[in-house]
Every structure is written in C-alpha cells, then in structure tokens.
Amino acid sequence: MAAHQVGSVALELKDITKRYPLVLANDHISLDVRWGEVLAVVGENGAGKSTLMKIVYGLVKPDVGSISVNGTPIAITEPGDAIAQGIGMVHQHFMLVDPFTVLENVILGSEPGSVGQINLAQARAEVSALMKDLEFKLPLDTPVEELPVGLQQRVEILKALYRKAHILILDEPTAVLTPQEADELFDFLRRFVAQGNAVIFISHKLAEVVKVSDRVTVIRDGKVVGTVATKDTSPPQLARMMVGREVILKVDKKPAQVGQVLLEVEHLSIQGKDQKHRLNDVSFSVRAGEIVGIAGVEGNGQTELVEALTGLRHYQGSVRLGGQTLPQNARAVREWGLSHIPEDRNARGLVLDFSTKENSILGDHYRPPNTGFLGFIDSQKVEQEAREMVKDFDVRPRSTDLAARRYSGGNAQKIIVGRELSRHPKVLVAAQPTRGVDIGAIEFIHENIVEARDQGMAVLLVSADLNEVRSLSDRILVMFEGKIMGELQASQASEEKLGLLMAGIAS
Ligand SMILES: Nc1ncnc2c1ncn2[C@@H]1O[C@H](COP(=O)(O)OP(=O)(O)OP(=O)(O)O)[C@@H](O)[C@H]1O
Ligand SMILES: [Mg+2]
Structure with missing residues (x-):
C-alpha cells in the first residue's frame, strides 16, 4: 500500500450542510481526518453522523460544503467518485450478495479480465495476496450467507480495500459483533492506520471509541461540538459533550417485588x-x-x-x-x-x-x-x-x-x-x-x-x-x-x- 505523509490531512470536510424537510441534519460541519489515525465520530441518535458519511461516499448530495482529499478539492456525486479517490465504506447493513462466494463478492463490479470474461485466477491471486497483507483469514469459496456476521464484515472490508481504499469509513461496525470479533476489528484498524491509512469510525460504545481512536469529533444536532484528542478524554466526558448533560450509566432500581409466574x-x-x-x-x-x-x-x-x-x-x-x-x-x-x-x-x-x-x-x-x-x-x-x-x-x-x-x-x-x-x-x-x-x-x-x-x-x-x-x-x-x-x-x-x-x- 502506498505510504502517505503521516499526520497530514487525508480528508477534509468544510461547511457540509444538508437540510431534510423536518431537520437540519448537517449544519456547517467541518472536520478532518489525518493519515495514520483513527478519527471517531460520536453523537446522539439523529445527530447527523450517517448523513455526513453518506455525503462523503456520494450517496447523499449536500446542499452546501466542500470535500478535499490530500488538500485538493474534489467533486463526489456518486460512490464511484469516492472510490476513485480511495474512499471506502463499510455499511452497517451489509451490501453483500448472499449466495455468492467470498471471492465473487469481493470482486463484484471490479472484475479483472476483458468484457464478458472474468479472469478468476488473477482475481483469486490478487485477493489472496491482499488477505495475506491484511492478516485476514477468509474461505474464498464459501457463500457469504454461511459466514458469521464478523466474517461477513471482513468481506466488506476486503471489498473496499480491493478497490484500493486508503480512507475507510465504518458506520457502527461493532453493533452486530461479539466482543471478540470487535477486538479483532480494532486490531485490524490499528494495523491499517499504522501503514499510513486513515479511518473514520462511528460508534455509540464510548469505551471502544476510547480504545481504538486517536481523536474524537462530537456532533450534536447537526453541528460539531468539538474535537478532542482521545488521550485527553474519557467516556463520561464524551457523554457530556454528546448529550449536553451528565449521563448516569448505572441503572437505578429497587429490589424486584415478584408475583406469579x-x-x-x-x-x-x-x-x-x-x-x-x-x-x-x-x-x-x-x-x-x-x-x-x-x-x-x-x-x-x-x-x-x-x-x-x-x-x-x-x-x-x-x-x-x-x-x-x-x-x-x-x-x-x-x-x-x-x-x-x-x-x-x-x-x-x-x-x-x-x-x-x-x-x-x-x-x-x-x-x-x-x-x-x-x-x-x-x-x-x-x-x-x-x-x-x-x-x-x-x-x-x-x-x-x-x-x-x-x-x-x-x-x-x-x-x-x-x-x-x-x-x-x-x-x-x-x-x-x-x-x-x-x-x-x-x-x-x-x-x-x-x-x-x-x-x-x-x-x-x-x-x-x-x-x-x-x-x-x-x-x-x-x-x-x-x-x-x-x-x-x-x-x-x-x-x-x-x-x-x-x-x-x-x-
Ligand atoms: N432521507 C431522509 N429524509 C428525511 N430525513 C432524513 C433522511 N435521512 C436522514 N434524515 C434525518 O436526518 C437526521 C440525521 O440522521 P442520521 O441518520 O444522519 O443520524 P445519526 O447521527 O446517524 O443517528 P444514529 O446514531 O441514530 O444512527 C435525522 O433526524 C433523520 O431523521
Ligand atoms: Mg446512523
């Protein structure tokens, strides 16, 4: 993978604004993610996180705002434009074709070979090399519907990286993972950014945000509240920034008064x-x-x-x-x-x-x-x-x-x-x-x-x-x-x- 200038800005969003009939989903949002880091984006339900990421990936058109990669302004009007800029996205609801094998899913839409004739051997070699590089183990010939969710998600990641993504966006990737699968994902993300890539990671689980990210940008009601270095923050502080008040994470309940079965x-x-x-x-x-x-x-x-x-x-x-x-x-x-x-x-x-x-x-x-x-x-x-x-x-x-x-x-x-x-x-x-x-x-x-x-x-x-x-x-x-x-x-x-x-x- 090409090395980027670690620490310089990979992706910059400026004044991104998107109004829906009932809400201002993004209100002049500006943020950046640098090469070599995981940027977490957190905020309450409806704060505008997914909308912002869909804009970056070309799935939603902003009313106002600009996007730059490596300091150069770019136009993104569809996912193909984002992919061409090295931006990849792992969706929460996987976009895989269930009966297709892992290999077929990974290469779908960017098959090597001439029109009408896919060079499967070449694809297999390329995908295998990539997996080795990523330390991913996946059964290439198994239909994805037979894989547990954790591995399906890996197929999504592999798919993005096969398309040469260097900036990877993950919208609530751990919501469906077991704690162990989540830890494996974090190991991968840390390796990926250590190679000079960049990651945007969205999650409601603040403990894992603190574990995996370098910086955190907090969004509330469509606006950026602030960006903090992870080492200087904590889950309670992030919660306060997100919600605008103290959140008590402990359930307050009296002993149960049980009745009939x-x-x-x-x-x-x-x-x-x-x-x-x-x-x-x-x-x-x-x-x-x-x-x-x-x-x-x-x-x-x-x-x-x-x-x-x-x-x-x-x-x-x-x-x-x-x-x-x-x-x-x-x-x-x-x-x-x-x-x-x-x-x-x-x-x-x-x-x-x-x-x-x-x-x-x-x-x-x-x-x-x-x-x-x-x-x-x-x-x-x-x-x-x-x-x-x-x-x-x-x-x-x-x-x-x-x-x-x-x-x-x-x-x-x-x-x-x-x-x-x-x-x-x-x-x-x-x-x-x-x-x-x-x-x-x-x-x-x-x-x-x-x-x-x-x-x-x-x-x-x-x-x-x-x-x-x-x-x-x-x-x-x-x-x-x-x-x-x-x-x-x-x-x-x-x-x-x-x-x-x-x-x-x-x-
Ligand atoms: N297609 C749409 N039409 C109308 N309103 C929309 C549309 N998509 C999103 N919204 C609204 O935009 C706001 C931001 O939604 P978004 O999905 O970005 O929130 P989020 O921060 O990802 O929240 P969550 O944590 O619950 O996933 C919400 O109020 C939502 O109802
Ligand atoms: Mg969302």
Whole structure:
C-alpha cells in the first residue's frame, strides 16, 4: 500500500450542510481526518453522523460544503467518485450478495479480465495476496450467507480495500459483533492506520471509541461540538459533550417485588435443518415484576429461543403464558399480552415504508383500541396515541407521518420500544433493546423497562451487551450451545463467573 505523509490531512470536510424537510441534519460541519489515525465520530441518535458519511461516499448530495482529499478539492456525486479517490465504506447493513462466494463478492463490479470474461485466477491471486497483507483469514469459496456476521464484515472490508481504499469509513461496525470479533476489528484498524491509512469510525460504545481512536469529533444536532484528542478524554466526558448533560450509566432500581409466574418454559427444544439442536431442553420461568437476563455469546440459541417464545418458530416442549398453553403463532401470543422487541429491527420490527403512525399499531392494527365502528381503523385515535408515543419516547423528529426508513437508526429503535411498551404487555421479550441507541436514550429505555417491571410486567432480556444484562437483570441465565449453562443472581454475576459459563464451563 502506498505510504502517505503521516499526520497530514487525508480528508477534509468544510461547511457540509444538508437540510431534510423536518431537520437540519448537517449544519456547517467541518472536520478532518489525518493519515495514520483513527478519527471517531460520536453523537446522539439523529445527530447527523450517517448523513455526513453518506455525503462523503456520494450517496447523499449536500446542499452546501466542500470535500478535499490530500488538500485538493474534489467533486463526489456518486460512490464511484469516492472510490476513485480511495474512499471506502463499510455499511452497517451489509451490501453483500448472499449466495455468492467470498471471492465473487469481493470482486463484484471490479472484475479483472476483458468484457464478458472474468479472469478468476488473477482475481483469486490478487485477493489472496491482499488477505495475506491484511492478516485476514477468509474461505474464498464459501457463500457469504454461511459466514458469521464478523466474517461477513471482513468481506466488506476486503471489498473496499480491493478497490484500493486508503480512507475507510465504518458506520457502527461493532453493533452486530461479539466482543471478540470487535477486538479483532480494532486490531485490524490499528494495523491499517499504522501503514499510513486513515479511518473514520462511528460508534455509540464510548469505551471502544476510547480504545481504538486517536481523536474524537462530537456532533450534536447537526453541528460539531468539538474535537478532542482521545488521550485527553474519557467516556463520561464524551457523554457530556454528546448529550449536553451528565449521563448516569448505572441503572437505578429497587429490589424486584415478584408475583406469579407469567412465562413458563419447559423442555423447550428446536432442531435445525441439519438435525442438530439449536435449543436443547431449555426450562426456566419468569415471574411478574422481575427481569430475567439471558447472557451468552450470540449464536448459542438466543435467537431461536426468542422466536419460539414470540410464536415465530415451532418448537417441541411447552411454553405457558399466565398458566395457559397458547397456539404456536405470533398473533395468539401477542393478543394474550406478550410484547416483542426484535433483534433485527428492519426485518421484523418495522415496515420501512410505513409512517410512524402506521408502525405504531403494527400487529394490533386489526383490533380495539385501534379500530372503532365496524372494525375500521380509528385514525383519529391512532394519530393521537402515536403523537403521545413519539413524545413519551423522545422519537426525533417528532413526526407521526415520516416513513420509518427516514429515521436515524437509534430513533427507529425508539419507535419499536415505544410501541411495544405502550400497549402495556404482561410479558416483554426484549432482544438487544438498545442496539444502536445512544447513551442518553439507553438510560431512558432502561428506566422505562424497570418502571414497567415495577408495575408487574415480566421481562425476558436477551442482550449481547454484558453490561446491559448485568445492570438491568434481577436474575441471569447463561446460554451455551442451545442449553442453559447456569443461573446467577445479578448481584453475584461477576464478569468472570459469566465468562466461564458463556464459554461452556460449569462451575
Ligand atoms: N432521507 C431522509 N429524509 C428525511 N430525513 C432524513 C433522511 N435521512 C436522514 N434524515 C434525518 O436526518 C437526521 C440525521 O440522521 P442520521 O441518520 O444522519 O443520524 P445519526 O447521527 O446517524 O443517528 P444514529 O446514531 O441514530 O444512527 C435525522 O433526524 C433523520 O431523521
Ligand atoms: Mg446512523
């Protein structure tokens, strides 16, 4: 890779401004990233981070502002222009073609060889050499759909670097990674900048921002609040700059006052297509007024468990809600009073082309209180409730008509959390409820879940974030390879104890 003048400005943005009908997403943003550094960009949900990065990559056109690479102003009107300048982007929602192999995905769109004839041997040699250089191990002939997310993300990175990216942009790359995968990514980023490249890294996890970056630029309401050297800052200080107030990262809750068993799972098993157990004889219960957390490395059966409980997947064994055995379908459990915050918000939580108002009644649109006379939707009532929900859950912008896809990631998540809690469920199954949400909003969502617990809701919390599981739960179950490895009171669940159980080692 060509060496650049370490310390000189790689990419400079000046006065970037972008107005959407309801918000000024970027308000004269100026920042720079230098060769040899990782610049972190942080800010609340909706602060304008993704918009800014899409502008740099040619996916969104700014109203005003200029971009320079190596001191030379450039025009970027489409991703091809950005790629030509050595700018690469790893999207949060991967843009890979699932049935294609790793090699095919990497070279797609820039295949070597003449028209109509791809020189696969040459491509393979080039990609292999690049992987060696990057210390990446990837199975070139495996379809990407068979790879875990951590490796899929590596394919995205490889793809950008195959196109000779020297400035790499990553928008919330660790939201879907396990802690170990995240550490591997950070190792790579440090190696990459040590070779004289530049990285822009967006994350809501301030501990990792402090770990991986050299400088941090903070954005609030579309404006730059400031840029600080990482060595001179700390997560609490960054939080203050982001939110404009002190953020208490500790959940404040009273001891649980438990009532009757509301969710009772016995001998629950699910077999995969390959006849292997995804869930293997799982039994536990959750009572009114308590939060039971499921800890575990992702992919150990948590997804299947949530799908079974919410009626999205068939299972063997028994699940009783309030003592009743219900049909294994989503409508039946929802009507009984179970709410679900799904892990994949875009696929399961929202209809992206629907408005906030429409999304706010998803799953309950066919029955009172959302319907009135003759079963028609009572649009006035729905509008009014949606307006309240948007206000209570601080969804920004405060619209009930904006399509879900036009919200920032964290605000889309707030719409789902708001909908699921506003219907006052008896049981809440929450999978990764604060993924992609800023720290101020995490505090807020946690407070709401605890408040609902105190009013007698039973909560099953599944989260890849150990801190979240430890601080929110009353009891913790650890899953490993489809089984419950052990149960701990949250007060006794040290990181070490949890770590051992998560690795399949029973104490
Ligand atoms: N296509 C669009 N149409 C209308 N408004 C939009 C559009 N895209 C983004 N916005 C608005 O611009 C603002 C900034 O959004 P952006 O996605 O940049 O935020 P973000 O800082 O990346 O937030 P998050 O941390 O939640 O991902 C938000 O208020 C969002 O609703
Ligand atoms: Mg974003």
